Amino acid sequence: MTTLHALLLIAVSAGATFTTRALPFVFLSRHSAHPLILHMGRYLPAIVMVVLIIVSLSAMQLPDLSESAHRISAWRSWLESAEGAGMLVAAACVAGLHLWRRNALLSIAVGTGLYMAWLQLGGT
Amino acid sequence: MSSPSTASTSHASRGDTTCADAPPQQPVSGRHLWQQALNQTLPVMFGYIPLGAAFGVLFTQLPLSPWLGLLMSLVILAGAGQFLAVALLGAGAGITEVFVATLLLNSRHLFYGLSLLDRFRAAGLGKLYLIFGLTDETYSLLASLPRSGERDDPVARRDDQRLMLRITFLNQSWWVLGTLLGLAAGQLSFDSSGIEFALTALFVVLGIEQWFALRERWPFLLGLLVTFAGLWLLPKDQLLLGSIAAACALLLGQYHYQRGKQPPHGKPVPRDDHPPHGKSGARQTRHNQASEHTTP
Numbered sequence: 001m002t003t004l005h006a007l008l009l010i011a012v013s014a015g016a017t018f019t020t021r022a023l024p025f026v027f028l029s030r031h032s033a034h035p036l037i038l039h040m041g042r043y044l045p046a047i048v049m050v051v052l053i054i055v056s057l058s059a060m061q062l063p064d065l066s067e068s069a070h071r072i073s074a075w076r077s078w079l080e081s082a083e084g085a086g087m088l089v090a091a092a093c094v095a096g097l098h099l100w101r102r103n104a105l106l107s108i109a110v111g112t113g114l115y116m117a118w119l120q121l122g123g124t
Numbered sequence: 125m126s127s128p129s130t131a132s133t134s135h136a137s138r139g140d141t142t143c144a145d146a147p148p149q150q151p152v153s154g155r156h157l158w159q160q161a162l163n164q165t166l167p168v169m170f171g172y173i174p175l176g177a178a179f180g181v182l183f184t185q186l187p188l189s190p191w192l193g194l195l196m197s198l199v200i201l202a203g204a205g206q207f208l209a210v211a212l213l214g215a216g217a218g219i220t221e222v223f224v225a226t227l228l229l230n231s232r233h234l235f236y237g238l239s240l241l242d243r244f245r246a247a248g249l250g251k252l253y254l255i256f257g258l259t260d261e262t263y264s265l266l267a268s269l270p271r272s273g274e275r276d277d278p279v280a281r282r283d284d285q286r287l288m289l290r291i292t293f294l295n296q297s298w299w300v301l302g303t304l305l306g307l308a309a310g311q312l313s314f315d316s317s318g319i320e321f322a323l324t325a326l327f328v329v330l331g332i333e334q335w336f337a338l339r340e341r342w343p344f345l346l347g348l349l350v351t352f353a354g355l356w357l358l359p360k361d362q363l364l365l366g367s368i369a370a371a372c373a374l375l376l377g378q379y380h381y382q383r384g385k386q387p388p389h390g391k392p393v394p395r396d397d398h399p400p401h402g403k404s405g406a407r408q409t410r411h412n413q414a415s416e417h418t419t420p
Contacts, residue, residue, distance in 0.1 A: 006188050006213060007195075009222050013209045014199040016226035017233075021258045024237030025244065025251075032241040039379050040372070041239040043343045045267035047371045048236070049331040050347025052260060055364045056324040058355060082318060094325045098332050108167045108325040116318035 053091075060087045082119035090115040152283045161290035164269075165298065167329070168261045170322035172298035173305065175203055180306020182210050190307040197303040201257060201296055205230055232365045235372050236263045247285045254285075257292035261323060265291055268330045268337070346371060 031037055063078035065071055078084040094111030098104070176197060183193035196206050205226055212222050236258055243266070244251050258266075266288050335344065347367075354367040 003189065003192070006192055008219065009209070009213055009217070010192065010196055010199065012219050012222045013196075013205065013212075013226045016223045017200050017202045017205050017230050018256055020227060020230040020233040021237060022255050023234055024241065025255055028238070028241055029245070032245050036376070036379050037238065037241055040375060041242060043338075043375055044235065044239040044372065045264075046331070046334040046338055046343040047347040047350070047375070048267070048368060049264060049327060049334050050344050051351050051364065051367045051371065052264065052327040053324070053331050054348070054351040054355070055367070056327055058360070058363065087321070087324075090321060091324060091328055094328045095332060098329050104326075104329045104333075105163070105166055107329050108170070108322055111325040111328070112170060112319060112322045115321040119318035 057087060057091060060084065080122050082115060082122055086115055086118035086122065090118065151279055152286075154286070157283070157287050157290055161287060161294055164265055164291055165294040167322055167326040168265070168295050169298040171261065171320055171326065172295065173302035174319045175323075176299045176302020176304075177306035177309075178302075179203075179206055179210070180303045180308075182207065182306075183303075184307060186210065186214055188213070193307050194300070194303060197296075197300045201299060202226075202230060202259060203299075228365075232260075232368045233258055233263075235368050236267075238372070239267060243284065243288070246281070247289075250285060250289050254288055254292055257296055259295065261326065262292050262295045264327060264330045265295075268333050346374060350374070 028037065061078070061081065061084050063074045063084065065074055067074075090111045093114055094107045097110055098107035101107070179197070180190075180193055183196070184190060196209065200206055200209065208225060208229055209222065212225065217225075237255070240254075240258075240263075244254055247254060269284065269287065331344075350371045351363070351367045354363045354370070358366045
């Protein structure tokens with residue numbers, strides 16, 4: 001791989017990324033006051049946020065219950081694992097804290113700290 | 125709103141404090157805007173620096189000058205897109221392959237622009253940078269700002285855009301900084317594993333802020349429904365795009381359904397039964413949204 005070829009591919013990747021972001025502005029700018037666009041602008045952010053939350057949490061592992069004899073230990077290792085219960089508990093902690101105090105940095109810092117501690121100190 | 129500086133006081137007034145401080149004709153000071161932008165982007169910093177570093181480390185495994193890795197974070201600015209580009213560079217992919225794969229991976233951004241058309245209107249040259257910097261995280265922050273830009277007041281609109289530019293710039297700075305760290309050090313010296321959870325936490329916080337802003341249940345239920353259907357039906361790498369596209373299609377359908385039910389000559393009537401899980405008054409607030417944000 002030559003530097004020139006790499007530069008070319010980087011330019012293509014940059015162009016493709018910008019294209020996806022710019023297309024709505026190119027084609028729909030004149031209609032920015034259209035009621036449909038306002039409808040989208042009002043409700044889409046909330047929906048996208050829910051989608052992003054669930055997609056981020058979908059990395060969570062589920063307890064391995066395939067062997068009925070080891071169910072209890074499967075649940076236990078799931079509870080100890082940050083990529084298992086940790087993720088869910090940390091996210092719930094962020095949500096609870098934010099509903100209570102409504103301080104974005106506090107909610108995010110505590111939730112992230114909890115997750116990091118779970119990951120670094122907890123089980124596998 | 126999610127601004128940490130205003131969060132504690134924002135229960136009573138959802139208007140943005142930048143405009144409450146100053147009379148409407150006076151533009152907000154640049155320093156104040158930088159401070160506000162910095163507060164807003166701090167959570168993104170905790171996510172972007174480690175992720176950018178991970179990208180940098182990954183890039184050093186290619187037989188290429190590290191400067192090219194920095195260049196990528198400067199001109200592409202896409203998390204998953206850049207990881208994909210590294211994989212394709214390593215595999216010696218062709219131009220078409222890179223173009224199509226990147227286009228498909230990032231096509232969810234198509235829908236982000238839809239809800240920002242009006243906010244970016246008449247932003248001049250800065251609009252290009254705002255569009256360029258529209259990552260998932262930047263979109264989430266911008267979409268959650270109090271919408272002073274929807275007012276007719278051109279000064280408030282300008283201030284909104286100045287703030288958005290600063291947020292976009294700072295977010296890119298965190299990403300570039302992380303990339304530099306990753307390229308230079310190979311890996312971070314302290315055990316930062318798990319810190320990328322900051323981005324998940326940010327989405328949770330912004331989701332709750334959207335709830336406070338909208339106070340309507342159905343968009344959240346629609347999002348849940350669509351994503352869980354996606355988890356069930358779609359392969360993992362298409363979950364994000366598929367869910368957002370489906371939600372967009374449903375919003376479109378709902379819009380036309382409501383219009384179809386509108387009496388042909390009468391005024392729009394708020395109704396209880398619009399789908400899905402509609403709340404009465406949704407129609408009304410939609411029509412009133414421009415004025416809604418001008419009242420504190």
